[in-house]
Amino acid sequence: MANVLSTGAGALIAFQRALATVSHNVANVATDGYSRQRVELATRNPTDMGYGYVGNGVQVADVRRVADELATARLLDSGGELARLQQLAALASRVDGLLSDPATGLAGVWSNFFDAASGLGAAAASSAAREDLLADARALATRFNQLDGQLDAMDDEVDAGLRSAVAEVNRLSSEIARLNGEIVSNPGHVANDLLDQRDRLIAELAGHTGGRTVAQSDGALNVVTPGGQALVVGNTAARLTAVADPYRPDRLQLALEGNGAQVRLDAATLGGKIGGLLEFRGGVLDPALAELGRLATGLAATFNAQHRAGMDLNGQMGADFFALPAPSAYPHAGNAGDAGLQARVGDLAAVDGRNVLLRFDGSAWSATDPNTGAAVALSGTGTAADPLRVGGVEIVVGGTAAAGDRFLLQPTAGIAGGLGVAIADPNRIAAATPVKAQAELGNLGSGKVAGLRVDDAANPALLANVEIEFIDADRYTVDGAGPFAYTPGQPIAANGWSLTLDGAPAAGDRFGVGPAGAGSSDNGNALLLANLDDAKRLNGGTVSLNGALGGLTTSVGSSARQADQAAQAQQILHDQAQSARDAVAGVNIDEEAANMLRFQQAYQAAAQVIATADGMFQSLIQAVSR
Known part of the structure; x- marks a missing residue:
């Protein structure tokens, strides 16, 4: 009888706990x-009753x-990758919208500027046409400044995102380490809800x-990044920290602190939202800034060169139309020398906008x-007479570099933010060809000036008066020098200009x-000037300015x-x-309802x-009491 009571009581307790578990699931x-x-x-x-x-x-x-x-690990991997891609896609789409939207992009103001240049070509002496060109030039420069500023602001957003993520990562890592400690300290009696809580935090x-987990024999889970750096080992959590970039202190990088050491993390070693932020910066934002600056x-450079080849209404040779800052060369924070680098664009066609790391080994410079x-190909010694030449940029080294000193050269990044219009007086727009040519009225031949152009605006004798005299139809002199052979259609050049003739000049002309x-x-x-947007001055003379503008929006849109x-x-x-x-692992309500009914009936039977x-x-009792 006692056995029956004990058996029933045990069953009652077991099914009661089973019902409690089902209720917990629901x-x-x-x-x-x-x-x-x-x-279970x-x-x-x-x-043993004997029998x-x-x-x-x-x-x-x-x-x-x-x-x-296995399913949990797969979900962990896919979750980290999803967070990385969503972060990257969200930020990249913002840059795409910024550059491609007609209200914020370059295309509209770019077209207006060159249309104004064409208008000046149609009415070079018009004050209104000159004012229009300056106004549209200012609008174009302002748009470059705004876009560069917006991209810089997104760079600041990346830093803010890194700071926020660092705090959250450290909090989560500490909680996971704490849970590891609780789980390990209760072997065989681990609360299942603690395991779920740890999985959720991981x-x-x-x-x-991003990252993955590595199980220990004692039940703890270690957490490592995609690059293999440990964030949590047992009940110990490493500390993630944001540190200043050694070349650009205004930018943040990430490092792990543990065992008294600090290890800087490469962008490729992290996934998740942080990986998305760093990939956006390195793969979308920085290239966009560099290409905007290259444009x-x-x-x-193209407009200034041609503007210097013209003459303004004051009779002066044209000066720079646009003002532009020089390329940047940032020293490493650990440099021992006092050297500074002064950079300038030397060969526009060779400028590709990519960053270059310059290193001094004590006797020579190298580039990577x-x-x-x-x-990366590098030539020169760094003196003013023989500057370092890399990627179309010329660099003069000032001060003294120590062995091991490093500099980060950014040829075009940030340049767009400093673009401005260098002239304010409309009369200083050099719309005219600085020299003119005419035939004397007494010429006997049919030769007429068909074209005159400036080939070298820096020639000191460009504006000197020159007389060309034909000895006969096949020979001519220039200010008495010569004679020179003449072939019909062949240019006649002197003092940085050249002209061509139509018709046949006669002796004495x-x-x-x-x-x-x-x-x-x-x-x-x-x-x-009006046709410079189609001038192929970039990528070794194969890409026009218009092509580079289209390439910028296309590349960002594609990314x-x-x-x-x-x-x-x-x-x-x-x-x-x-x-x-x-x-x-998920809760199935139908299954739990069936279990509840089953355990309820078993509970009733035990009762x-x-x-x-x-x-x-x-x-x-009744039998004994009689």
Whole structure:
């Protein structure tokens, strides 16, 4: 009778705990990261009655968490990758919108500027046309400044995102380490909810850094980044910190602090949101800043060169039309010498905008790509007479460099932010060809000046008066020098200019070349300025300014589309991983309802066993009391 009561009581307790577990599952059906739990029932040890063993009912052997570690690991990986791609896609799309939107992009103001230059070509002496050109030039320069400023602001956003992520990563790492300690300190009696809590925190951490887990034999989970750096080892968490870039203190990098050492992390060693931020900076933002600066450099250098080849209304040779800052060379924070680098654009066609790392070994300079470490062609010694030449940039070294000193050269990044219009007086716009040519009235031949152009505006004798006299149809002299052979259609050149003749000059024919003078309405240089947007001055003379403008918007748009498509594809993979995990560990309401009914009935049956034992006991009491 006592055995019946004990068996019933044990069963009652077991099924009560089973019902409590089912209730716990149902209550957490909407809890993120919850893994359903299952009561494991086992028979109690039987009693040897001499004639055989008699069973003693049921007991709870364990309450197990239903989980598939492989599915959980797959979900962890896909979650970190999804967070990286979503972060990258969101930021890249903002840059794309900034550069491609008509209200904020360059295309509209760029077109207006060159249309104004064409208008000046049609009316070179018009004050209104000159004012229009200056106004549109200012608008174009302002747009370059605004775009550079917006991109710089996004760079600051990246730094702010890194600071925020660092604080969250450190919090999560500490919590995971604490949970590891609790789990390890209770072997064999770990609360399943602690395991779920740890998995959820690890998933959140992977959303910031990416990575994977490595299980220890004692039940702790170590967390490492995609690059293999340990964030959590047992009950110890490394500390992530934001440190200043050694070349640009205004920018942040990440480092891990642990065991008294600090290890700087490369962008490629991190995933998750942090990886997305760093990949955006290195793969989208920095190239966009560099290409925007290269476009500004190309515009200013090309337009200035042609503007210097013209003459303004005051009778003076043209000066620079645009003002542009020089390329930047940042010293490493650990440099021992006092050297400083002064850079300038030497060969526009060779400028590609890519950063270059310059290193001094004590006797010579070398150049490498800072991202790949590949050698970059470098010539010169760094003196004013023989500057260092790399990627179209010339560099003069001032001061004394020590062995091991390093500098980061950024040929075009940030240049667009300093673009400005160098002239304010409309009369200083050099629309005229600085020299003019005419045939003497008494010439007997049919030769006429067909074209006159300036080939070298820096020639000191450019504006000198020159007389060309033909000895006969095949020979001519220049200010008495010569004679020189003449072939019809062949240019006649002197003092930095050249001209061509139509018709056939006769013996004794003379042509005079001299300065255009003040107040000239000539439009020769204005026509050349108006067509510079199609001049192929970049990429070794193969890409025009218009082509570079289109390439900038196309490359950023392509990066944004690729990131968005990759994020969408990863979302599908992540959903599949989530479904695979939920199929094993997720709570199924229908299944739990069936279990609840089953355990309820078993509980009622166990209660009936106790009631039966009570009846037997009461019968015994009544029999004995008679």
